[in-house]
Structure formats: C-alpha cells, structure tokens
Amino acid sequence: MKFNVTRRDVLRFAGGAAIGTALSPMPWNLTDDLAIWTQNWSWIPKPPKGERATRTTVCALCPAGCPVEARCIGGLPVALRAANDGAALCPLGMTGHHLPHHPNRLTGAVGITRGERRPAAVTTDMVVRETARAIRSARAGAGSVVVLDTRPGRSGSWAWRRLLAGIDSAVVAAAPGLEGASLASLDTMLDARSQSFGLDLRNARTILSFGAPVAEGWGQLDLAAARESVRLVQVEPMRSRTAESADRWLPARPGTEAAVALAIANVLLAEGLVDTTALSGTDEFDSYLSVIAGFSPDRAAAIAGLAPDEIFATARELASSGPSIVVAGEQPGGGPLGRPAETAIFGLNLLLGNVDREGGIVGRTPLPAPGDDAPLTPLARLDEIPDHSVALVIIDASAGDGVYPWSLVARKLSPKGSLVVALSPFLSGSAARANFAVPTPPYLETIHELPTSFAEPVASIALSAPLLPTRSGAVDPVAFMRSIARAAGLDLAGEWATTESLIRERVARIHRAGSGTVTSPADGSATLVAELSTSDELWDALLAGGRWSAAPSNTMPPRTMRITGGLGTALGELPTRATATPRPTGTLTLVPRATRDTSASAAVSPVLTKLYQESGLRGSTGTAVLNPRTAASLGFAAGRNVRLLTAAGAMRVALMLDEGVMPGVVEIVVAPERSALGEKTAPGARTVLDLLTPGNEQTWSAVDAQLLEG
Amino acid sequence: MESAETTRARFAMVIDLDRCNGCGACATACAVENNVPPARPSANERTGLTWQRVYRASNGRQFPENRSVYFPVSCQQCEHPPCVSVCPQNAVDVSPETGVVSQIPVRCLGCRYCMTACPYHARYFNWFDPKWPDGMETTLNPDVSVRMRGVVEKCNFCHSRWQAAKAKAAAAGKRDLDPADYVPACVEACPEKAIVFGNLDDPRSGVAKSAKSANAFRLLEKLGTEPKVFYRSDRAWVRRLADADVAVQEKEATRG
Incomplete structure (x- = not known):
C-alpha cells in the first residue's frame, strides 16, 4: 500500500493538533504556571515557615507598658496584639516587631x-x-x-x-x-516629702484636661471603656482627637490656658462652690485671690476667645460632678504648657479638694x-x-x-x-x-x-x-x-x-x-x-x-499646700503676655501637632507610611494647615508651597486648608521624620521642630510665625 | 489544609462612626496582617497600598462649630460588585460560602478595569515589587502570600483568618464557625470597639442587628451595589455624607 503524505495532510494534522491542544488543559495550566512563576521571583519576599507559638511580653515603646501577646513562627514574632481581653495596641505597638529590622538601626558606634x-x-x-x-x-x-x-x-x-x-x-x-513632666509642678505646690504624685483618672467622674491627649491613651486611661461614667472637658486650641471625643471642647487661643484656669477658679470662689478652709489664712492664698480677681470670666473669655458661659458651665460642672480632676498635659509634639500655666491649672485641684482622695491627685511612694x-x-x-x-x-x-x-x-x-x-x-x-x-x-x-x-x-x-x-x-x-x-x-x-x-x-x-x-x-x-x-x-x-x-497607701501625711507654687502674684502675668505684645500684621501663631503614639520613639515601623504617606490621615511632617479664611486673608490657596518663617529660621512647607483649624493659627504637622520611617537621610537634618524656638518657660506649644510666598 | 462543608454565611461589618476617632489602628493592623508592604519613598496617596484607608470628612461648618468624622473605607464587599463584571480574567470572585469578594492575584493581568469600576476607591494597584527592609521579611504573616508587582489587591475580610477558623471548626467536627475564631484584623485592632463583624444571615448576630438599626447606612446606596459594609452614626450630617464621595470630598476640602 502506498502511503503518500500530501501538503494538505500536514496542514490538517497541524490544524488538528492546534485545536486539540487548545481544547486540552495544557495551555491553561501553562498560563496558570506562568502566573504562579511570576509570583515567585527570587526577590519577592517569602513569609517565614516554622513552628507556631504564642509568647507574652510588655510593650516598651512608650511608658504605658501594655501587655502584648506575640504570635511567633519559628521563634520569631510575626504579629503583636494586646494580651488583655478587650484591649488593643496603638499603631506603634502593633508594629513593634518590625523595629529590630529598622533600616536606620545602628549596627555599630x-x-x-x-x-x-x-x-x-x-x-x-x-x-x-x-x-x-x-x-x-x-x-x-x-x-x-x-x-x-x-x-x-x-x-x-x-x-x-x-x-x-x-x-x-x-x-x-x-x-x-x-509625658507627665507637668506633674513636677505639683512637687512645689504640695508638700511632696519622699513622695511623687499620680493621677487617679479611673475613679474620676469629671476630667478637665488642658491639652492632655486623654482620648489617645494619655495617663493610661481607657476613655472608650470609661465613656459611660466619665465626662471629659477639653481645653485646647486644636481640634485634636481628644477634643473631638470630649463632651465639651473649649477651643482657647494658644497660650491662654492659664487665663481659663484662673477664671474657672474665679467662678468657683465667687459662687462659693468650694470649701477653702484648708487653703485660707496663708500669704500664698492671699496672693492667689489677688491674682484670680483679675481674671473675671468675661476678661478671660476675651483673652481666650471663648464664650463666658463656657467658663461658668465648666466651673459648675467641676464642683457638682465630682470626683473631678484637672490635668495639664503635654501636647504631643508641642511640649509642656510651662510652669506658671501648669500651676494655675493644678491649683484648681487644690481648690476643689482633689488632693489625696479617690479620683484626684494622690501621693505615691x-x-x-x-x-x-x-x-x-x-x-x-x-x-x-x-x-x-x-x-x-x-x-x-x-x-x-x-x-x-x-x-x-x-x-x-x-x-x-x-x-x-x-x-x-x-x-x-x-x-x-x-x-x-x-x-x-x-x-x-x-x-x-x-x-x-x-x-x-x-x-x-x-x-x-x-x-x-x-x-x-x-x-x-x-x-x-x-x-x-x-x-x-x-x-x-x-x-x-x-x-x-x-x-x-x-x-x-x-x-x-x-x-x-x-x-x-x-x-x-x-x-x-x-x-x-x-x-x-x-x-x-x-x-x-x-x-x-504597690499596695495603696491609706494614710497620707498632712500637706502644706502652696496654691501659687511659690510664684505669688507672678502667677497672673503669663496669660496676659500672649496677648499684650503687639505683633506685626500677618503674624500667625504656629502650633505643632503630633499624635501621641509615635512621639515616644525615635523610630517607627516603615509600615506606618500607611498613615503618614500613603493616606491623608495624619499628614506628612512639615505640612502646614491653615483655616480657609486665614488663607484667603493672606492670599494663599490650598496645595501651595509656601515659606514658613519664625524667629528660628524658615522652611518650605506644603499648605493644606482645614476649617477645623483656629483662624490666625497655623498648625504644623510633627510626624515621624523620613529617617524615623526608615528612609536613609543625612543624620541631623533640619526638621520642623527647629522652627520652634522655646520661650522662657521652655514651651514651644505656640510660636509666632509668618507665611510668605516662594 | 483540612476542609469541611461549612454553613453558608454572608459576612459583613458595621462601623460605628461615632466611636471611630481616626487613630489608624485598623489600617495598620490590616497592613501587618496582609503583608502589605511599606511605601516606596516616591509613593503617595494615589500610588500607595492601603486596603483599609481612613478618610476624614467634616460637617462643613466654620470653626469652632466645625466637626469631623472618620470613615474607615475598605472593599465594601458588594452583593452586586461592579468589579466582577468588568474583569476580563475572572480574577474577581464572589465566594458563595462567605459572600466575600476576593481578588485572585494569579489571574489578574493588571488592566485596572476593576479599579475604575469600583465607586469606593477601595482597590489598589501594585506599582512596585513588594519590598521590606532587610530582615523584616521574617516578620511577615505566613498565612498570606505576598502579591507581585502589576496586580490589583484589596480587602478580603482577612481570608486567611476565615481559612484558619474553618480548619479549626473542621478539626472539631463542626459545620459552623465559632464567631470568635473569625475576626478580621481591623476589627480586633480597633481600640474603640467601633467595628462589629459577623454573619448578616444570622439574625442573632450583632452585625445583623446593628445593620438594621435606624441610624445605619451604606455608602453610595443609590448605585445599587448593596455593600456589606455598613456604617452607623447618630449624627444626621454624618448620615447625609453617605451619598457623597468621601475620598473626593476630603481631597477637595484640604488640598483644593
């Protein structure tokens, strides 16, 4: 038999083979394999393999010391979460296991x-x-x-x-x-002897906070859990997370916190809402009375840019909804309020009888x-x-x-x-x-x-x-x-x-x-x-x-209380200083803004770029935020790059507008620097903090600044 | 992996916007759990990878009456997801077992039609090879594979945690998952307990009850996508934002 292979036969075979192959699983498997292959380049990181275990430690990234449960693979931690039921870690704590691998970790001197x-x-x-x-x-x-x-x-x-x-x-x-440095003011106001002072925030029913980020874990208070039983009044120029969470927010102008505190004291005394037996009869208290006489609610309200009714209402609430506690906090990134302001604020506790009692200021060994x-x-x-x-x-x-x-x-x-x-x-x-x-x-x-x-x-x-x-x-x-x-x-x-x-x-x-x-x-x-x-x-x-x-101490020594902290009538001088000095036209008040969690660590996980770089949630460092009306008066529009000028120098910043910023104020975002987020930069590079010249009270929470073109 | 025929569910979450304070713990926990890499120096809000992104919106009033609200926005797990029909690769899949919309990276060819179709801006494109600083790859979650450059990715309600819960139930000979075993990372991380998660088909679940509450709403409901991420707020102005594009609103308000 003759077996002839024609060109037509070859074409038919090739066509059949192509159709048959296309209908077989082979090309699809090949596509799949190719896709999987491209996922497994040598440079694509591979998650670790190994035995799974859970270990417990305590987060050391801020002084709060939250208990942590670490999920480990092959002995290496791959996830951290709060060890207490119902608790949660902050973004810094959650990513703490990344820090030993931080790109800017020092490997030698x-x-x-x-x-x-x-x-x-x-x-x-x-x-x-x-x-x-x-x-x-x-x-x-x-x-x-x-x-x-x-x-x-x-x-x-x-x-x-x-x-x-x-x-x-x-x-x-x-x-x-x-954090907590402001409590040192109490050492001079109360007879500390061998004690220091703590805050019994958990047992307080009303908290009046001057700038303390109470809703961000400050003072280890779980405000979310205590929400039903605690009322929070926040005095702060910025619309911070704590201000947003507060039952009442008093947006006092930067640097006028002491005036508000002294005016609240004025109301407490004028309306007979407090018992001053323990304080009266001393030169200190006489000085205090002469200071607060100059801070009527109307005057303080004018200084701070508040309604006088807010001051009256806050004073009455403090007296009626006890135990109440008044705290002065360090603004994250903005530092302390200064000793005179802290003294004026903590003095309210002495007036209210909040010392050495549950829900107040307590001495501790x-x-x-x-x-x-x-x-x-x-x-x-x-x-x-x-x-x-x-x-x-x-x-x-x-x-x-x-x-x-x-x-x-x-x-x-x-x-x-x-x-x-x-x-x-x-x-x-x-x-x-x-x-x-x-x-x-x-x-x-x-x-x-x-x-x-x-x-x-x-x-x-x-x-x-x-x-x-x-x-x-x-x-x-x-x-x-x-x-x-x-x-x-x-x-x-x-x-x-x-x-x-x-x-x-x-x-x-x-x-x-x-x-x-x-x-x-x-x-x-x-x-x-x-x-x-x-x-x-x-x-x-x-x-x-x-x-x-330690076991709680039931007996506290009788204390000598110095309500002006030894400052005497000088206590009343600070609040007027911020408003008394004439300022050139166009001068703004520069207020640094940071979040509490990342302020305690020199380095943070590079993954926190999710908050600082890849989303607008926290803003990158050096961003200036202005009220739209202030920006309009200066002729600036959103998105512009402008020059921020202070007594310490100038820096180019990107401008953002936010109706939540107080008019006349420019907020500057103090976020982790690029080196803290893992980028290799020259050490000691200039930062936004270098624009903030601390004043006489070692505060940098409010600094004069100007915004200029170019 | 052991498998078992589990009872069908429609997983959903309700986010209480009156509790959320914008701390970003959910976004951070999501990135850690799902091996989402840190940003390249050049990455920005447009090119970054944030499966869970927290937007801020305001009531539009002047200082000091101005108030803000934080919207954590991830994939809304739509009942009628527009991303599914536009995908030429069948790389987007709705699980009949969970109702979760999954992205299958090995099928994705990176055309980004799905990103265009998604009205919630909840899908992200991998512009770069995933890269962690040296040594940090030892901290990756072994239950989640790393995605390569050129594919789209998004929230999948922590699929690996569902797999683990399913395996645990199977090992115990159960068909139903213990709700405590399947909790997405963002829900677990929220310090304010603002996110409730569970099976929408289970009328006893907290999520089913919250989703039916008078002040619950969904984003862009008029589009008919039927999201399974609900929000709730007692504030009327916050509920009115449901029909606004919060991402665009935030950008226009702050950056012009």
Missing part, C-alpha cells in the same frame, strides 16, 4: 559630623575614651556634665546618677516635653532603688542648667525618645568645646544630633523596664521580655557606664554589670519588702508578693508579662 551624608564608623572603645576625656575636662572646670534621660525612673536612670555622683557639676535631667543608699547625682530640669555651660551631654535614648526642639540642648553647650554622646538603637531622633551614637538593643531584643508611669496612683513595675536574641554590635547601657567609670576613674560600686542584673537587684528589693501584688496579663488575677518564696519567682512572673503594683 558612629561618629556624626554636621553636613556629612553618612556617619563614620568608630569603635565603642573610642567613644568611651572620648567620653572619659570629656568627664575629666569637666572635673577640671571645663563645664558641667548632663545626662539627658528619655525614660526617667528606670534602674538605668538610677545607675547614671550613681555613676556621676563624684562629679560636682553633674546632673541628670529628664528630656524636655516627656517611689519604687525601691536598685542599689544601696550611696550618694546620687541630683536631678534637675534642663531649664535650670545655665546656657553655654555644659561640656558633656549623654543622651540615654536606649529605652525611647522624646520630641523636642534640639535648640533646647544646643543652647546649653559650652562654646569652648562640648561633646554629645547618645545611646540609642537607631540613628534618628536625638541620636542623629549627637557627635557619637552608640547602638543599644531595641525593644524585643533585651529586657526593658517599665517603671511607674506618671499617672499611676501607686508605684508599679513591668518588664518587657526579649523575644529575639540581641544582635551583635549592640551595647548594653549599664556595661557602657562601667566602661566609662573605668576609663574616667569614677567609682561605681555594686555587683551589677548589665542592665538585666541591675533590674534583678531592684526586683529582689521589691521582693524583700514583701508588699504589693503581681497582676497576670492573661486573666487579671493578682498574686501577693508575700506569697512568692523567692525573688526569682517574682522575676519570672514579671517576665511573663505581669505587673507589680
């Missing part, structure tokens, strides 16, 4: 030169030598030594005081603008110190240190950071020569302004201590347990202190060599005292410390996420 894009790698030994040299120079009279502590109250804070005890000119100061009773360097406020007098500044930002204008520190430095050394896990925030930065382990890589938060009514402590091994190159702050002591010939007695051993000493002392309870994060159950046989048991309970709280 660096030397920073202004204007240089990249810092130079140095050795830790070299930083120790330079620091020791600066200490020796200071002892020889070249200037003073200041340790700037961004998380006061830790065992590490105590160790700095112990280290520098032999240097006459040395002090340890809290970094400016830290401090946490036991981790070491013996050896001499300690005194504590000081930064503003008490003379300008141009400091030869060495050591910034301990190992446990957190603060948001403040660098000029507050720079003005203290001696022109004859000074050194700034920072301990920080990241090359951002305070560390980026130093001459040398030494890397310390970040959150989740070492034990961090969460001592009593400013608002707590009793002393407490929690420990943030590490979930990751410490990366090589990180330096333990206490080991660094030991090195300095050796190099500078300072006496640093004690067995402790690391932060962990120092904290263990403190925990052992708490155990020896045998009082208080440890609360479990899982079920809220409390165990008496007296029932724990060894300090190791207490240590383990704390490392498992527990919090030790």
Whole structure:
C-alpha cells in the first residue's frame, strides 16, 4: 500500500493538533504556571515557615507598658496584639516587631559630623575614651556634665546618677516635653516629702484636661471603656482627637490656658462652690485671690476667645460632678504648657479638694532603688542648667525618645568645646544630633523596664521580655557606664554589670519588702508578693508579662499646700503676655501637632507610611494647615508651597486648608521624620521642630510665625 | 489544609462612626496582617497600598462649630460588585460560602478595569515589587502570600483568618464557625470597639442587628451595589455624607 503524505495532510494534522491542544488543559495550566512563576521571583519576599507559638511580653515603646501577646513562627514574632481581653495596641505597638529590622538601626558606634551624608564608623572603645576625656575636662572646670534621660525612673536612670555622683557639676535631667513632666509642678505646690504624685483618672467622674491627649491613651486611661461614667472637658486650641471625643471642647487661643484656669477658679470662689478652709489664712492664698480677681470670666473669655458661659458651665460642672480632676498635659509634639500655666491649672485641684482622695491627685511612694543608699547625682530640669555651660551631654535614648526642639540642648553647650554622646538603637531622633551614637538593643531584643508611669496612683513595675536574641554590635547601657567609670576613674560600686542584673537587684528589693501584688496579663488575677518564696519567682512572673503594683497607701501625711507654687502674684502675668505684645500684621501663631503614639520613639515601623504617606490621615511632617479664611486673608490657596518663617529660621512647607483649624493659627504637622520611617537621610537634618524656638518657660506649644510666598 | 462543608454565611461589618476617632489602628493592623508592604519613598496617596484607608470628612461648618468624622473605607464587599463584571480574567470572585469578594492575584493581568469600576476607591494597584527592609521579611504573616508587582489587591475580610477558623471548626467536627475564631484584623485592632463583624444571615448576630438599626447606612446606596459594609452614626450630617464621595470630598476640602 502506498502511503503518500500530501501538503494538505500536514496542514490538517497541524490544524488538528492546534485545536486539540487548545481544547486540552495544557495551555491553561501553562498560563496558570506562568502566573504562579511570576509570583515567585527570587526577590519577592517569602513569609517565614516554622513552628507556631504564642509568647507574652510588655510593650516598651512608650511608658504605658501594655501587655502584648506575640504570635511567633519559628521563634520569631510575626504579629503583636494586646494580651488583655478587650484591649488593643496603638499603631506603634502593633508594629513593634518590625523595629529590630529598622533600616536606620545602628549596627555599630558612629561618629556624626554636621553636613556629612553618612556617619563614620568608630569603635565603642573610642567613644568611651572620648567620653572619659570629656568627664575629666569637666572635673577640671571645663563645664558641667548632663545626662539627658528619655525614660526617667528606670534602674538605668538610677545607675547614671550613681555613676556621676563624684562629679560636682553633674546632673541628670529628664528630656524636655516627656509625658507627665507637668506633674513636677505639683512637687512645689504640695508638700511632696519622699513622695511623687499620680493621677487617679479611673475613679474620676469629671476630667478637665488642658491639652492632655486623654482620648489617645494619655495617663493610661481607657476613655472608650470609661465613656459611660466619665465626662471629659477639653481645653485646647486644636481640634485634636481628644477634643473631638470630649463632651465639651473649649477651643482657647494658644497660650491662654492659664487665663481659663484662673477664671474657672474665679467662678468657683465667687459662687462659693468650694470649701477653702484648708487653703485660707496663708500669704500664698492671699496672693492667689489677688491674682484670680483679675481674671473675671468675661476678661478671660476675651483673652481666650471663648464664650463666658463656657467658663461658668465648666466651673459648675467641676464642683457638682465630682470626683473631678484637672490635668495639664503635654501636647504631643508641642511640649509642656510651662510652669506658671501648669500651676494655675493644678491649683484648681487644690481648690476643689482633689488632693489625696479617690479620683484626684494622690501621693505615691517611689519604687525601691536598685542599689544601696550611696550618694546620687541630683536631678534637675534642663531649664535650670545655665546656657553655654555644659561640656558633656549623654543622651540615654536606649529605652525611647522624646520630641523636642534640639535648640533646647544646643543652647546649653559650652562654646569652648562640648561633646554629645547618645545611646540609642537607631540613628534618628536625638541620636542623629549627637557627635557619637552608640547602638543599644531595641525593644524585643533585651529586657526593658517599665517603671511607674506618671499617672499611676501607686508605684508599679513591668518588664518587657526579649523575644529575639540581641544582635551583635549592640551595647548594653549599664556595661557602657562601667566602661566609662573605668576609663574616667569614677567609682561605681555594686555587683551589677548589665542592665538585666541591675533590674534583678531592684526586683529582689521589691521582693524583700514583701508588699504589693503581681497582676497576670492573661486573666487579671493578682498574686501577693508575700506569697512568692523567692525573688526569682517574682522575676519570672514579671517576665511573663505581669505587673507589680504597690499596695495603696491609706494614710497620707498632712500637706502644706502652696496654691501659687511659690510664684505669688507672678502667677497672673503669663496669660496676659500672649496677648499684650503687639505683633506685626500677618503674624500667625504656629502650633505643632503630633499624635501621641509615635512621639515616644525615635523610630517607627516603615509600615506606618500607611498613615503618614500613603493616606491623608495624619499628614506628612512639615505640612502646614491653615483655616480657609486665614488663607484667603493672606492670599494663599490650598496645595501651595509656601515659606514658613519664625524667629528660628524658615522652611518650605506644603499648605493644606482645614476649617477645623483656629483662624490666625497655623498648625504644623510633627510626624515621624523620613529617617524615623526608615528612609536613609543625612543624620541631623533640619526638621520642623527647629522652627520652634522655646520661650522662657521652655514651651514651644505656640510660636509666632509668618507665611510668605516662594 | 483540612476542609469541611461549612454553613453558608454572608459576612459583613458595621462601623460605628461615632466611636471611630481616626487613630489608624485598623489600617495598620490590616497592613501587618496582609503583608502589605511599606511605601516606596516616591509613593503617595494615589500610588500607595492601603486596603483599609481612613478618610476624614467634616460637617462643613466654620470653626469652632466645625466637626469631623472618620470613615474607615475598605472593599465594601458588594452583593452586586461592579468589579466582577468588568474583569476580563475572572480574577474577581464572589465566594458563595462567605459572600466575600476576593481578588485572585494569579489571574489578574493588571488592566485596572476593576479599579475604575469600583465607586469606593477601595482597590489598589501594585506599582512596585513588594519590598521590606532587610530582615523584616521574617516578620511577615505566613498565612498570606505576598502579591507581585502589576496586580490589583484589596480587602478580603482577612481570608486567611476565615481559612484558619474553618480548619479549626473542621478539626472539631463542626459545620459552623465559632464567631470568635473569625475576626478580621481591623476589627480586633480597633481600640474603640467601633467595628462589629459577623454573619448578616444570622439574625442573632450583632452585625445583623446593628445593620438594621435606624441610624445605619451604606455608602453610595443609590448605585445599587448593596455593600456589606455598613456604617452607623447618630449624627444626621454624618448620615447625609453617605451619598457623597468621601475620598473626593476630603481631597477637595484640604488640598483644593
């Protein structure tokens, strides 16, 4: 048989094959495989695999110390959430497990030169030598030594005081603008003796807050949970989240908070709403009465731009809906209100009898110190240190950071020569302004201590347990202190060599005292410390996420109350100052605006670009927000780039309009800098905070500014 | 993965706008849970990836009577999703088991018709290869695969959590999921407890009751898309915003 293959046969075969292939699953499988293949490029990150486990720790990114449950894969945390039922973490806390991998994490000590894009790698030994040299120079009279502590109250804070005890000119100061710093005003108003003061916000029925971000977790108050039982009155120029959440918002002009407080006192006294028996008969109270006589509700309302009825209503509510508490807060990014304003505000508590009672201001005994009773360097406020007098500044930002204008520190430095050394896990925030930065382990890589938060009514402590091994190159702050002591010939007695051993000493002392309870994060159950046989048991309970709280004190010492905080009639001078000085036409009041959560950390997760860059929710740093009517009067439109001018300099900013901004005010967004979000930038770059020149009261919450074309 | 024939459901959420204070915890939790990468330096509000985005709108009155409201907006999980019919790749799928509108990245060719069709601006295009800083890939959620450049992505009510809850129910020999086992990340993260989630078909569920309350509403209801994301507010001016495009309103109000 003859078998001829014609061209037609070939074409028919090819056509049939093509149709058959098309009708088979093969091309679709191929397409699918191709799609899957393109999803698996080598550079597409692969989620980790491994055994799943849940571990508990405590968030150390702000002083609140929220218990955290970490979901781990192969021992590495992949998700964090609140360990307490019904609680939630803030965006910073939720992304805390990203921070050990932050692009601007320090991997070794660096030397920073202004204007240089990249810092130079140095050795830790070299930083120790330079620091020791600066200490020796200071002892020889070249200037003073200041340790700037961004998380006061830790065992590490105590160790700095112990280290520098032999240097006459040395002090340890809290970094400016830290949360709760305003409560220091109470030390001069109340006879503190060996106590500090906390706020019993949870038991208050009415809270009058002057700028404190109460709805954002300030004072560890869960306002959402307490909403049914607490009324909140917020005095604040900005329409913040707290102002929006308040039952009554009094939008007082920036810098006029004290006038409002004194006018409320005026109403309380004029209407006989308070019992002043405990205060009357002293020179202090006579001065106070003469001050508040000058602040009638009508006058204060005119100063603050409020309706007098609002002041009357607030005063009556405070007196009738007790227990009430009046708090002065630090504006996130905007710092404190200043001592006179804080005194005027806290003075209302003295009038209302809110001291040492449930729902008011309560004295508390401090946490036991981790070491013996050896001499300690005194504590000081930064503003008490003379300008141009400091030869060495050591910034301990190992446990957190603060948001403040660098000029507050720079003005203290001696022109004859000074050194700034920072301990920080990241090359951002305070560390980026130093001459040398030494890397310390970040959150989740070492034990961090969460001592009593400013608002707590009793002393407490929690420990943030590490979930990751410490990366090589990180330096333990206490080991660094030991090195300095050796190099500078300072006496640093004690067995402790690391932060962990120092904290263990403190925990052992708490155990020896045998009082208080440890609360479990899982079920809220409390165990008496007296029932724990060894300090190791207490240590383990704390490392498992527990919090030790001292037993509440039922007996308070009788107090001498100084309602003007020693300021006398000078208390009344501040509120008029803001409005008395003539200002050039077109001058605006510059008010910095930040959110509380990200203000406590030098670095934040790059994922928070969702809030700061990829959506308009929080705005990127340096955005200026203006009321549309103010913008129209200045001839500016939304979206324009303009020059923002203050006494400290100028900066180009993008303009946004918002009817929620007070006319005559320009709000400036103080968001995490690009370096804090993970972008590689030159260290120490100028920031919006550099435009804010702190005034005499070390406040930068309201600064004169102008907006110019170009 | 174990599978089981679970009871059909119509998952939905009700967001209480009177509780939401715009903290952004929901948006952050969503990004962490679903392995949404951080922004490139050049990314902006138009090119960013935010499965859950919180918009701010105001009552339009002058200071100090001006008040604002925060609208967390994610995929509205429409009953009649316009994104499904326009997709040439069948890359958008409505699950008959859950009612959730899913995006299937392996099928997506990146034409972005669905983004054009979506009236809620709830779909996002991957302009860049997903990239995390070195070492941060060890923090990714192993239950969610990373999407590549060139595809559209969006909220799927945390599908991986539904899968896990389904597996758990199957292991226990149950057909019904325990509501406590299936909670999307944004619901879990909200500190104000402003988001209620559950099965709309279950009349006993909180979400079914809240969705029927007098002050509940849906966005752009006039379009007939029948979203399964409800909002509620006691404030009349907030409810009136339901028919406005909140994304455009915010942009026009603040940026001109």
